[in-house]
Amino acid sequence: MELRQLKYFVRAAELLNFTQAADDLYITQSTLSHQIKELETSLNVLLFDRIGRRVKLTESGEIMLEYARRTIRQAEEAKQVLMDLNNLKTGKIIIGSTYGLVNLLLQSATEFNEEFPDIQIQIVLGSTSDLMQKIRSYEIDCMLSFMPSSEDNQLDVMRLFSANLSLILHTSHPWSKLKKITFQKIAELPLVLPSQSYSIRNFLDETLLKNNMQLKAKIEINDIHSLLDLVNSKKWCTILMDTSLFHFPELVAVPIESKNITREATITFPSGIYRKASLVFFQNLIMKKMVMHNLV
């Protein structure tokens, strides 16, 4: 058993397709096939069921996948600790985010880069559940998301700030000074809404359902920035979390009058494993930003 073989195995187990996995690993399919077999021989166990031309993990394979990841992780942690020890500010951090928080993330990423110009920041957008799965398999270092405080003790979830479902208006709009607003009133306005691919949209739809309300969007769009551009043009309004307004000084958020319009933004790490220096810095950066914006 060698780390190389474990890495090959993990990728093959993830893709369940030797050809693709081999491409991904920049080796040939024959090499992968051979090395998997070698690993199986050394463990004296079959890791894959070869059913015809397709493969699936055996029970042993499922278990081995977990241990293989842990072993690789342990080795990478060793390397990272040594790098931190030597104050080597190089490498990469991979940060997951839901669409609703990518705005916040991008700002922090810029500041991060000023401190660590040689550390690459890789951003992975996805749904909360996508990202949680990636955290578990160590594919991302941390994630930003709106999340119901989960009881999973494999995850280290920290609260960042509360966000309220709000009507987003241009300051020139007569209602922009309101302290709050009802769904009934909103129904009168020309609405642009984010498309279903955003979790905010699901949250809005659920909230409407609970309130026995309906809202029809005149326009749907799958890019928050473009959406806000539209609102900025004074012709439209939208509904977003009030914290999505970074960089639009002429827009205001009016909280909606209803129950359960609050969501908690969180940053999540896999728990119990070494947190590299750069990642700790990133975490502090994000949290400091929260304080600065009085969002806490």
Add this chain to the structure above:
Amino acid sequence: MELRQLKYFVRAAELLNFTQAADDLYITQSTLSHQIKELETSLNVLLFDRIGRRVKLTESGEIMLEYARRTIRQAEEAKQVLMDLNNLKTGKIIIGSTYGLVNLLLQSATEFNEEFPDIQIQIVLGSTSDLMQKIRSYEIDCMLSFMPSSEDNQLDVMRLFSANLSLILHTSHPWSKLKKITFQKIAELPLVLPSQSYSIRNFLDETLLKNNMQLKAKIEINDIHSLLDLVNSKKWCTILMDTSLFHFPELVAVPIESKNITREATITFPSGIYRKASLVFFQNLIMKKMVMHNLV
């Protein structure tokens, strides 16, 4: 970085002598030298200080040693879990013991072998501190010892039974029916004592010191069984924990009247890591034996 290199590194770090380590690993010194250098290159860090013809670990090396062991351990755990899953009752368990408990261990070993004839039992005798160090570096699977309940949360210590410092006599001796006896009285008897290499002897000496007492042994011997043979010949007495009497039906233990004559026998595992099926069986065996002998 490969597991092979980590294994080479760990052995070299333990022996701090490449030539010896290479012998131990059944490779040549040149191979070891080369592979260590390869590892250092891949980590971009020096693991050893080469001072003249001698080597010592760098700070990075010390840290790496810990991570290397963890990584190797994780890989071996994977293998073990798969073996357990397939009900493969083969392999090896390595059990540490202090001299005072090896008697108990040997009995259990015999029973263990009846259940798992294909699992090799390797017994490592040593002092409590020796063994604790070996537990920490995963050299032994568990250990039997008398131990003051340690607060180390890296160790999983379980109590087996209490043992009292006792005078050991032949049943024919007039004092053999006594319920207890003082050190003053014992001083009148012809004593054989275990030599300083046994922890029981240290414990006895400390207890005497606390009681402002002295005892002179006529004979000292570094083998408990031979010592008991002498006592069995009716000419001698000795002082041991009362639980050391297995297999000598004609000997009795008379507890000594004094404070702090009790020690707790314990079985200790490294905590938080997978315990293979055979080891769990061994643990149950030992604990069941305790119940059977009413030692709990």
Add this chain to the structure above:
DNA sequence: TATTATAAATCGAAAATTTCGATCGTTTAC
């Protein structure tokens, strides 16, 4: 049902890596 496309296994050769044995250069011990 025959045909085609897909995917893993297998085989032999090439490439790369690991290992070895011999030797070199220091350092330590006597």
Add this chain to the structure above:
DNA sequence: GTAAACGATCGAAATTTTCGATTTATAATA
């Protein structure tokens, strides 16, 4: 000052890994 001990280095040998081509089996399609 000499000999022994030890790690580094070098080139060659052995082993392992990788590759490309081919085979085999299966699923999809005509």
